[in-house]
Amino acid sequence: MRKIRKFSAPEPSMRRLPAYLHVLTRLLRENRLYVSCTFISNELYLDPTQVRKDLALTGIVGKPRVGYSVEELIDKIKAFLGWDVQRNAFLVGVGNLGTALLGYQRFRLYGLNIVTAFDKDPRRIGKTIFGVDVLHVDKMTNLALRNKIDIGIITVGEDAAQEVADLMVQGFIKGIWNFAPKTLIVPDDVIVENAQLSVSLGVLTSKMKLSQTEKNMV
Amino acid sequence: MRKIRKFSAPEPSMRRLPAYLHVLTRLLRENRLYVSCTFISNELYLDPTQVRKDLALTGIVGKPRVGYSVEELIDKIKAFLGWDVQRNAFLVGVGNLGTALLGYQRFRLYGLNIVTAFDKDPRRIGKTIFGVDVLHVDKMTNLALRNKIDIGIITVGEDAAQEVADLMVQGFIKGIWNFAPKTLIVPDDVIVENAQLSVSLGVLTSKMKLSQTEKNMV
DNA sequence: TAGATTGTTAATCGATTAACAATC
DNA sequence: TAGATTGTTAATCGATTAACAATC
Missing domain, CATH: 3.40.50.720 (NAD(P)-binding Rossmann-like Domain)
Known part of the structure; x- marks a missing residue:
């Protein structure tokens, strides 16, 4: 097998990120400022640690006891997925x-x-x-x-x-x-x-x- | 997390099987009777052992030195994917x-x-x-x-x-x-x-x- | 402060790949 | 028989999940 050096993120994570974006977009419409991993994991029936790791891939930094900024998280995920450019x-x-x-x-x-x-x-x-x-x-x-x-x-x-x-x-x-x-x-x-x-x-x-x-x- | 008892086959394998079917269908058209894992793995750039394990899931039995019957393999994969019924x-x-x-x-x-x-x-x-x-x-x-x-x-x-x-x-x-x-x-x-x-x-x-x-x- | 939540390290689980015996 | 290929067991790799310290 041809071995390809792997720079890219884990594909399972990449595949989950669009679903996070759906939840976040809804929260943005509802004017929520912050969101926790637990909230997202409940919405999507995922493990909260898994969500936290996926989000960490995008480079976002959260605030303990508060969560992540919804707006910032949307931007980070979009950038991670390469959806911030035409x-x-x-x-x-x-x-x-x-x-x-x-x-x-x-x-x-x-x-x-x-x-x-x-x-x-x-x-x-x-x-x-x-x-x-x-x-x-x-x-x-x-x-x-x-x-x-x-x-x-x-x-x-x-x-x-x-x-x-x-x-x-x-x-x-x-x-x-x-x-x-x-x-x-x-x-x-x-x-x-x-x-x-x-x-x-x-x-x-x-x-x-x-x-x-x-x-x-x- | 809700734990669901898992009867189903590994999803990665399920996702590869349709590609095997494409190769096999072509071989059938070319009137090839037998095919080896190595052949399929070369066509699809996969590891031959992986192909062998995926095929084993369908219950097919191959002949050493010969390979698998193309026709039988097609049927087994279709049955495995649930494509043998309307x-x-x-x-x-x-x-x-x-x-x-x-x-x-x-x-x-x-x-x-x-x-x-x-x-x-x-x-x-x-x-x-x-x-x-x-x-x-x-x-x-x-x-x-x-x-x-x-x-x-x-x-x-x-x-x-x-x-x-x-x-x-x-x-x-x-x-x-x-x-x-x-x-x-x-x-x-x-x-x-x-x-x-x-x-x-x-x-x-x-x-x-x-x-x-x-x-x-x- | 207490406690909820993040961030990270360790353990587990599952999938892939390697090694090799069995077979025709 | 020799050798290609299957079938299976073992080793490795990567992803998920658990545990827990750090933080505000």
Whole structure:
């Protein structure tokens, strides 16, 4: 196995932080100034020590007996997740899922700015979907080189996914968000995050199957 | 913390299995009869022992020097993930994401059958989207009780998510696939799988931030 | 002050990886 | 048979949880 030096924080922690942000945003709306780990852990059914460690990763310092400043904590978590800067993205594959992502307003909260979409289907090219133009995928690499594009979103089928990833790498895109059910091969300095729906569904249906077995066992 | 007796398999393993299935499906198309752990681990950049342990979870028995039967392995993994049976699902929230899920043909491969969709927006009610009728969400609970519905898919906003989950629980739905950015509170016998896009995006942008820091450090 | 909460160190738990015997 | 591969046990690694001192 290729060993990669690990600078990055524990992934389980990274995955919990967005949920903290949801709670904190609500508290901010309610004008709460401070929050304790215990409060967050109760809201999310997590261990309070785990919450404390996760928060410590962001560099925040709390006040004993008082807790953490809600506002400061929101800022620190956003910075930790890299949501404090705007990132320009290209999306390739304007099918159902791609279209849904183009219309997902919430991405603005995370600094994700999808500037252009691409496809190879002539029926889709030339359209404007949720204010985003759809161009032929052949134009993607050059456009990525000219405008600095941070993130490439892959919402094509599994057959085209590697091809699209290659074009993104050529366009010096350093982060790929891959929704295609395919393991991508990219250089070491390119980060791939997989977001296959099947993975999540598999966890659900696998656990459901097990809970049926449990019932039979009782 | 509430301790839950754990029957279910390690979640990391469950999350890797769909990727194995992709490789195996390709091999099946290529008419390969047998496959070794080493082959799969090379394809997916995983440790071969890890692959072997994951496969062992499915109950498959391999032949030394030969490997595992591709066809049998596919069946075993599908059974393990609970993808060997059809499950009826209701989807609530016919926004962009909900619509995309209704049109996602691949779900059939996983046994997921979305039978009806729901919303509370009168402009959406009465429509048929990708062959699925959209009804008012008030009708959901009763319909779930009358037809046996296994899975509820929540694609509403965070404000309505808990409310929708409550209705699903009342309708005896035992598995909830939650795309809303909200931690749901449900009885112990209901399984919730969260599939927030923000979690995946957060991992990507957090790692990208770190790799920029690395560059500055060099 | 007393006590709630943070921050940190130690212990436990679970997942990954290494080593190796069994097998065909 | 020799050797590739499985299956399993042991070692390591990392994440979670417990314990407790520091703080305001």
